[in-house]
Amino acid sequence: MTEHRHAHDHSASGDPTDFWEEKYAGASGIWSGEPNRALVDEATDLAPGHALDLGCGEGGDALWLAARGWTVTGLDLSPTALGRADAAARAARLDDRTHWLVADLADLATWPDDAPYDLVIGCFLQSPLEFPRAAVLRRAATLVAPGGRLLVVAHAAPPPWSDVPADRHDEFPTVERELADLALDDGWQIEVAEVRERDATGPDGQRGHLLDTVVRARRR
Ligand SMILES: C[S@@+](CC[C@H](N)C(=O)[O-])C[C@H]1O[C@@H](n2cnc3c(N)ncnc32)[C@H](O)[C@@H]1O
Secondary structure (H helix, E strand, O other): OOHHHOOOOOOOOOOHHHHHHHHHHOOOOOOOOOOOHHHHHHHOOOOOOEEEEEOOOOOHHHHHHHHOOOEEEEEEOOHHHHHHHHHHHHHOOOOOOEEEEEOOOOOHHHOOOOOOEEEEEEEOOOOOOOOOHHHHHHHHHHOEEEEEEEEEEEEOOOOOOOOOOHHHHHHOOOHHHHHHHHOOOOOEEEEEEEEEEEEEEOOOOOEEEEEEEEEEEEEO
């Protein structure tokens, strides 16, 4: 994903499935199809294995991993987004290594049952609607195999072109907040915990800088 199609809808309220479905259905593709920069930075050197992408959207990250030899389960609330991910996987002949699951992360019963994973990623698992982010991140950590990694990437601040009201700034986790939410114990080594700046293009072509909170941890 890059941010050029990204814009929060701050009038959002109500059911998360309706919200995200409407967002995806309202455009032919809301993300770029490219993998997230932090994923490329953090996963390029990892040996391929079994991966889980939480809130995978249209599958840019999952497909990048699959192209590098990973078998990937991509999970999202939105059937429309996953339909696009599946079509892209077929077009790239990566459908034998990708599996798409419509599930609600807020409902633990719908999570996949083929853990553990060598890599679990949650990139921009941020929603203007109610979302149990800390519980989701903690559950995600339980699905990582010994020696495997958990990668969590989040907007550390609203994009410069966004009109996010000041009272919504707690949607943008600091490193400290992310680590507190994850609550990883001694069975984990924190390999990366930092905020990174990157260039991005806004919905109307504006250039700007984005800040990402990046946490990568390895299960011992
Ligand atoms: C900001 S997008 C990020 C998409 C993708 N990870 C990326 O980096 O491009 C958030 C994604 O999380 C999904 N999502 C939001 N709430 C969810 C939930 N409760 N369960 C599963 N997916 C959810 C949305 O449908 C959306 O695709």
